[in-house]
Amino acid sequence: MNIKNSHLIGAGIGIGAATLWASRRPPVSLRGQVVLITGGSRGLGLALARKFGHLGCRLAICARTEDQLTSAANGLRAHGFEVLAIPCDVSKRDQVDAMVSQIRQHFGTIDILVSNAGEMLVAPLENTTHADMERAMDVMFWGVVNLTLAVLPEMQARGAGRIAAVTSIGGKVSVPHLIAYSCAKSAAVAFCEGLRAEMASSGISVTTIVPGLMRTGSPVNASFKGNYSKEAAWFSVAATTPVLSMDADRAAAQIVDAIRCGVAEKVLSTPANLLTRVQGLVPGLVPNLMSLVASMLPSPTPDKSTSIRGLEIVRRHGRVLKYLTAASRDAGRHLNQAI
Secondary structure, three states, rough: OOOOHHEEEEEEEEHHHHHHHHHOOOOOOOOOOEEEEEOOHHHHHHHHHHHHHOOEEEEEEEEEOOOHHHHHHHHHOHHHHOOOEEEEEOOOOOHHHHHHHHHHHOOOOOEEEOOOOOOOOOOOHHHHHHHHHHHHHHHHHHHHHHHHHHHHHHHHHHHHHHHEEEEHHOOOOOOOHHOOOOOOOOHHHHHHHHHHOOOOOOOOOEEEEOOOOOOOOHHHHHEEEHHHHHHHHHHHHHHHHHEEEHHHHHHHHHHHHHHOOOOOOOEEHHHHHHHHHHHHHOOHHHHHHHHHHHHHHHOOOOOOOOOOHHHHHHHHHHHHHHHHHHHHHHHHOOOOOOO
16 A cells, blocks of 8 residues: 555545544433334344333334333333333335324324334345335335335424434345345435435434444344355354354344434444445455455246245254354344344
C-alpha cells in the first residue's frame, strides 16, 4: 500500500468516525414508552423485548405463531412487564393496520417501532424459486415498509418517535446460498437510510441495525433446500461459532442502546464490521472472497420444490447434526425457539 492510499484510507476512517459521533445523541429515558417489536416471540426479538422491558417500556409484540407468541408474552409478564401480544403476518397490510389500531386502542400510542420479523432460506440459487424470492421480499422488505407507513403519520403529527429495522450483514454484503435473504435485507437497508434522511428534521430518529451472525437458536427455524442436511450443517456451525457469531443478549443490549442514542447505523459483531469496512474501501475484494466461500458450500440438486425446516433435519439426521447444533439449541432454549 503506498502512502497516498494509506492517507486516503486514514481520512476515510476519520470522516466515518466523526460522522458516527455527530449522529449519536445522548441516551434518553424510555420509561413508559410503548415499543412495538415484530418477530417478538422468539430469538432476537424476544431478547429485545426483555431489554426494553427492563428499561420500563410497555411492550407490544407480534409474530405469526400464536402458541410461541403466548409463551413469550407469559414469560415477559412473569418479569413484571406490561405486554400486549398480537398475532400478525407483517407481509399483510390489512393485518398490520389492524394490529397498529389495536395497539393504539390499548396503549394510546406507539413511540418506538422495531421491525425485526424475518425468515431464513439457506439454498443455492439453483434451488431457489421466484416464489422464494418473493416471500423473502414480502416479509423482510415489505414487512418493514408496511409497519413504518402504518406508524409514521402519528409520529409525524407528534414530532417524535423512533424507528429501527433489524437488517443484516447480508444487506451490505451478499452471501452465497442466502441470496433471497440478502436481497430483501439490502432493500430494507436502502429504505431505512432514505427514511432517516427524509425524517431528519421531523423529530423522528431512524436506526438501521446490521447484525452479523448471532447465537439465537435460529437454525432450527430456518428453511433449507438443495442438499439440505449439508446446508443445515454449515449454517448451524457458522451461526454458533463464537468467533463468527455474537451472543443474542449482548446484541440486544447494543441495539437498544443504538435506538436510545438515535445513531444512524449499528453494525454488530467484529466480522460484520470488518466485512462492511473492507467492502467500502475495496468494493471488488469481498465478492471475490465470497466466491471462494461459495466454492466450498454444498452443490445444488435438481429438486427446487422441497424445503425442509432445520428442526426436522436435526430429527432426521441423528447424532452428528445434533452435536453440530448443540450450541444453537442451547441458545434456543433461552430464547423460546422450538428445539
